[in-house]
Amino acid sequence: MKRTNYVPFKLGKLCSAVLSCALLGAGSLFSFSALSESNNWNEPIEAVSIEKIEIQGKAASLIGEAISASEGVIGQQEILNRPMLRIGEILELVPGMVVTQHSGTGKANQYFLRGFNLDHGTDFATFIDYMPINMRTHGHGQGYTDLNFIIPETVQTITFKKGAYYGQIGDFSGAGSASFNTVNQPQTTQLSATIGEDNFQRYLLAGGIELDNEHINYAIEFNSNDGPWTNIDEDLDKTNIFLSYNSNHKSDDFKVTFMGYDNTWNSADQIPQRAVNAGIIDELGSLDTSLGGNSSRYSINAEWKNENINASGYLIDYDLNLWSNFTYFLDNPATGDQFEQVDKRKVYGGHLSYTAFVNWQGLPVSNEFGAQIRVDDIDEVGLFQTQKRQRLGVIRNDTVNESSAGFYWQNNIIWSDAIKTIVSARYDYFDFDVKSNINTNINGVNLSVNNGTEDAGNVALKANLIYTFNDDWEAYVSAGQGFHSNDARGTIVQVDPNSGGAIQPVDPIVDSYGYELGLRANLFDKLNASLSIWQLNLDSELLFVGDAGNTEPSDSSSRYGVELTGYYSVTDSLTFDLEYAYTDAEFDKLPSNANQIPGALEHVLQAGVSYQPQQGWFANARLRYFSERPLIEDGSVTSDDSQIMNLNVGYKFTQLTLKLDILNALDSNDHDIDYYYASRIANEPQGSATEDLHYHVLEPRTVRLSAVYKF
Template identity: 40%
Template sequence: MRLRRFFFISYTASLCLGAWADEAKLLSPVEVRASSENLQGEAAAGSEGVVSSQRLQAVPILRPGEVLEMVPGLIVTQHAGDGKANQYFLRGFNLDHGTDFATSVGGMPVNMPSHAHGQGYTDLNFLIPELVDRMRFRKGPYYAEEGDFSSAGTAHIDYVRKLDGTLGQITVGQHGYARSLLAGSPTIGNGNLLYALEWFHNDGPWEVHENYRKLNGVLSYSQGSRNDGFSVTGMAYRGTWTSTDQVAQRAIDSGLVNRFGSLDPTTGGETYRYSLSGEWATRGQDSQSKANVWWLRSGLDLWSNFQYCLNDIAATGSCATGDQFKQSERRQAAGFAASHAIFSRWGGLDVENSFGIQGRHDRLNPVALCATQSRNVLSTVREDDISQTSLALWAQNEIRWLPWLRSIGGLRGDTANFKVNSNLAANSGKASDQMLTPKFSLIFGPWRNSELYLSYGHGFHSNDARGTTIQVAPADGVTPADRVKPLVRTKGHEVGIRSEPLAGWQTTLSLWQLDAASELLFVGDAGTTEPSRPSRRRGLEWTNLYTPTAWLAIDADFSWSQARFRDFDATGDHIPGAVTTTANLGMTVDDIGPWYGALRLRYFGPRPLIESNSVRSSASTLANLRLGYKFDRQTRLAVDVYNLFDRKVSDIEYWYDSQLPGETAPASDRHVHPTEPRSLRLTLSYLF
């Protein structure tokens, strides 16, 4: 009843606001012909690309983070509550919640270093898909301006600066799903004031209702364009939820819980994110300058229980309190970036010289790991104050030697400084590191609408600050613990081709390899480190977009990768969680009278779950469908069907030890989080 009342109020308010706005503007059709940039003559690698807003808004998206699935080869899943950051997979990486894939929105980095739950934590639940103007993606360490977390790839998401009118949108669906969105961009002075307010609720199919509640807002004033203008943007997001985490398969098989049941009904989280940012750009006759600055305040309290009773029984002989733990952080961060490009001629050759500076400072006060029961703190495992600063300088030179040959060479220098004050004095301290990373690409063509790319580069990712100063395990304060290197080097190379063999058909093919140095990993779930090994990943990607008519677009991407540890160990050389094969197929139609729609098919291949490859995850194939009807140029109604064929598969699978209540000993088992069953959502959109 409350939801119905809220939607009635929201819709009435949007009608009133629309009456105050300028005269109603026409609703832009969902253009299926990809109007994204033609990157021939611009890209440094075959695996670089742009996804337009028309393509993004045409497809059904279950969660905001799934906009990243439009990056070819990238898979987005979830292993806990929807308020938590997604799990990402790309190029043979289980990226966890974002390590080795850098994401930004409006020039602001989303990845969180030294995060309470995981390094590079990338929570995109604040994203409003309807506001996305474009997403530019890059893969591999071949770009001088890309830094921390970018070895596997990057995605830069830009919001629109002006909408076609005032948008009022209401979505309702099964399992208590309800969403309301109001957005517009009235003209004020010489610019536009973009605003958006989103309210969201979802229980999900879980036996313990998720009760995910989200309030989200954007307010931005801009003048001009991204290349010649400025914008000032404020964002605010707050979410709370109850989580059904992955469950041991034996608990499902024995009937203790069903696929959608929970072994701890009190896990979940609370989070918030407030930010202010500014972007500025100016274009000269022979130059381009850009700069941005940002400030962020965020927090997270996350309660999890993955092993149920294992640690409690080992310590006390009974499962009186269980293994629930809380990861918590309060963060303030600020950063900036500035770049300048000069376009000139050297000896009759076209030359572009670019250089830039980037900086970031994070203050976490505190970041903590606690043992809990039913969200009540029992003890503090570790608590730290962290100050972390990074600074980078980069330069890049591009020369067009011949009409069919150009080169891009770059050099990047990064420095990082960490300071940790821990509740265990032995784990306090300072650490710093520096790294130079060269980049180089040769591009041949275009010949017959085709370009060939040869790319080579070094990259890196930072490690958790707590791991750089740790000396003893926080569980007992005595057991020695290994420190991690602050910055870990990667090295990659790639051969790619970009072509338009037929009118309307864009295709790219890339053969790549990426090596990662030996490293140690900080494990946020335990507050300590665990060893990892040097690795090599290699693979093949094929991406296609075909628009044979003005009303039909077909896209398809396929990827294959092999991930192996490079040293010898009797346990095996397979990397757990490294996906081998993925595929995304999509078809979008529009302007068939009043009807429009989209169908997407995603294949998520099997992964080794342990180093010997003797235990593997299952593959999954999911289909999502959108069918829409335009009543007029302002009003639309769309039905989205997720998991169209109601496949009973898993979003994620792990293999590790756990101990259920009543078990006399731990057991190694498959732990799964199911894909949501077939569900329907109905969306009514009106543009004033």
């Protein structure tokens, strides 16, 4: 089966607006050329000098550098100061982002942003040193974003860009993106140990070796945890390794990095409300105590850059075995509904960009031309029926080769001291090749028909206008198109592997398009604030399906919202911050009484206070709140709202730092995640299916003590 869809982009109001901006910019250039032939508009100029700002937290002003009010940079100090239960919560440093968990610590988190239940990462692109983190055509979920391989002490900055207004970002770009940038400077050697309740242990050795214009950074982390669960030990056993070589010669920077990750764990998944009400389990219990997984990720990547060229290449070796059971005994009364999801792949690719700085009619102009290639060589992506992690049968097992190439051009013109435009165009091409590894019949239908190839292309246009009032105020107008790719298996499928019935394949690429107005202020060198008003339209929503344990495409949707952030530095040591996001999300074509998007958060609030002197006592307090949300389309079933507070306090000596983290300090028993779907537990009649709330409670208050010694 092969279909071609080379240019599936919208020709509506957004596209017209973006094209108009691009043509206006081009027309202006030609007008300037005609009026002033004495100026050479192709004359090279020196690269525009931008003052380098050392990012320690979030409060550094990006006026003069940002494209929109909803992008930012987070520094290492802010990352390490944040009290976190698990590494995935590092993405809560992105304003408006909520990170939760419905399963074990080794599994990718659940992410929420701008009215999306992003599941495990769809519609939010993530990278580390130009390597993609999102996994396409993944065994558990499209865009699967597992951050467990990251050691926070090795992250120098996180840059986030909400919205789809940036030419460098392609797949999974609807809601935005975040890039983790690992350390480039020699690191101070440190040895740290953390112990806590539920047999939590974490040990880290990290440091750097300086060699003239070259240096080596390294880190090794060991982490174990049994968790607070009443009838299961999480038995987490995680090892991370980081090793990088950096060379700085004149204007050239070269870096090679190796990362290694290996993890095994048991899971306490979401549970049905009725099982708790009946006293079968408590809120920290599990109905299936044999769930969990193991995963590994090994990668090597190289980067080289100078004033004009940025080049990188990477190779990732990844695998996952994950056992889950969301419906218990609904489909298989005798053996249960447990299933195993398998993903074994190699991912390789690279990035190359060239930036030319020229003078067009006396105006400083830069043109960035870039190409990105990615190949997912998936040896096995499968779904198996299991009982206590033993395979009983195969539902689907495939070999997939998915490759993509993206090309972009981004034009930056500084029209005056006040006005700047950034216009970009991007083209992405995908090729899917799916081969089924099973040859069985369901209801007389041969599943080998779920083989095939597919290809698709996508054009995205983006435009940004930035107006700088003065050194303290800047305004932004942005519009752009993004997209996410769909699972390759869904683009060629003809037969449902469960029922044997005929089904329609999904579109390979799903478009999104959005607009944004923004304002950024930096007042008195103490208050850094931003306001953004945005709208986003998506051609097809991905929704969680409880009885399948995965996501499926649904109808088109629209979102709009407001985001407000404020960071106030009372002194160099004492800071306050507030982040608030409001979102209205709904399906476009459903009746008004049945058009709510399950899992869409309406209100998200995060607030904090931090006292961080160079030495002596320090403290940090963080509050996260998100409102109730609909769990079905008519809004008749909703989750409760949820709030949690995390604290830490400690003392910095000259070389030794002692810290006490108090996570869920108020011992809230709110829910981390809620779903509403049908299931059947063991004591219920065969053939019955009960619609119920299924949830995962916040982990109870836990205390962890850390000691860090720097040599």
